[in-house]
Amino acid sequence: MDDAKLVTKVAQGDGGAFRELYERFADRVYRYAFTLLRDRHLAEDVMQETMISVWKGAGMFEGRSQVSTWLFGIARYQAYHARRSEAKGERLPAERVEEPDPSGPMEREVRVQRAVASLPPEQREVVFLAFYEGLPYEEIARVQGVPEGTVKSRMFHAKRRLAEELRP
Amino acid sequence: MNCDQAREMIPLYAARALPEEDGAALIEHVVGCGVCQGELVETMRLTHELRKAFAQFPGPPKGAWLSVAARTLGAPLLRVGVGSEIAGLTLDVGATKTGVPIMGTLSILGREVPVLRI
Structure with a gap:
């Protein structure tokens, strides 16, 4: 069953369809939230709140974008609130990501991870959505709520910065 | 091009x-x-x-679905049962935004009677 049909069934209150949707997207939403927030606890909160919003608001999905775009849009909104709550001190101090040891045979992988982490959040997000999720610029623009040209510009700058960081 | x-x-x-x-x-x-x-x-x-x-980013914790299910489908996070097919007691521990509800159900010869709600 395709994703959009699954959302229709969720809108009708089908718990099995909701479980299936969760299986398809929870991991992707979590990784996306982690890309935005760089914090495991917040990423889990965002993933859970996103899935709960989907359960409550599946009827609002109009099918004008991919289901993944819709979900990432909700997750982005939840991440924004999670970050604001944390800034206000309403949440426990975050457990930050441990930086891996850059020495040894994994050096290149570690450098790539560090290069990604060093990108400004909006550029890191574009890199994740384009390279990991394979979303076209048009869909990324919908998720970020910006014109397509802004996405292209963020991609250009992100690529240039990654190339600089990863230069041998 | x-x-x-x-x-x-x-x-x-x-x-x-x-x-x-x-x-x-x-x-x-x-x-x-x-x-x-x-x-x-x-x-x-x-x-x-x-x-x-x-x-290589970490994935979500395995138990995350239980929390989501508890807050959407009303499925219990934890179910503990004692007794036999004739009579038994089941305790369901849930999770909502406002707390951790515990519900007890007594079953006698297939009939279920709620006996506890905290």
């Missing part, structure tokens, strides 16, 4: 997000353009490395 257009498309091609028709046009350009060829090779390599890097 010119080089600027090709460079916009290269990341999408590398991420396999480019429609087939555009991909064919891109390759046609790249075959005859050494600069874009180098850009494509470099981007393909970067894409491979980035996908690996993102894949």
Whole structure:
């Protein structure tokens, strides 16, 4: 069953369809939230709140974008609130990501991870959505709520910065 | 297609997000353009490395579904039962935004009677 049909069934209150949707997207939403927030606890909160919003608001999905775009849009909104709550001190101090040891045979992988982490959040997000999720610029623009040209510009700058960081 | 257009498309091609028709046009350009060829090779390599890097991010905890299910489908987080087929007691521990409800159900000869709600 395709994703959009699954959302229709969720809108009708089908718990099995909701479980299936969760299986398809929870991991992707979590990784996306982690890309935005760089914090495991917040990423889990965002993933859970996103899935709960989907359960409550599946009827609002109009099918004008991919289901993944819709979900990432909700997750982005939840991440924004999670970050604001944390800034206000309403949440426990975050457990930050441990930086891996850059020495040894994994050096290149570690450098790539560090290069990604060093990108400004909006550029890191574009890199994740384009390279990991394979979303076209048009869909990324919908998720970020910006014109397509802004996405292209963020991609250009992100690529240039990654190339600089990863230069041998 | 010119080089600027090709460079916009290269990341999408590398991420396999480019429609087939555009991909064919891109390759046609790249075959005859050494600069874009180098850009494509470099981007393909970067894409491979980035996908690996993102894949190494931690996934969600295994128990996360139980919390989501408890707050949407009303499924219990934990169910503990004692007794036999004739008579038994089941305690369901849930989780909501406002607390951790505990519900007890007594079953006698197949009939279930709620006996506890905290």
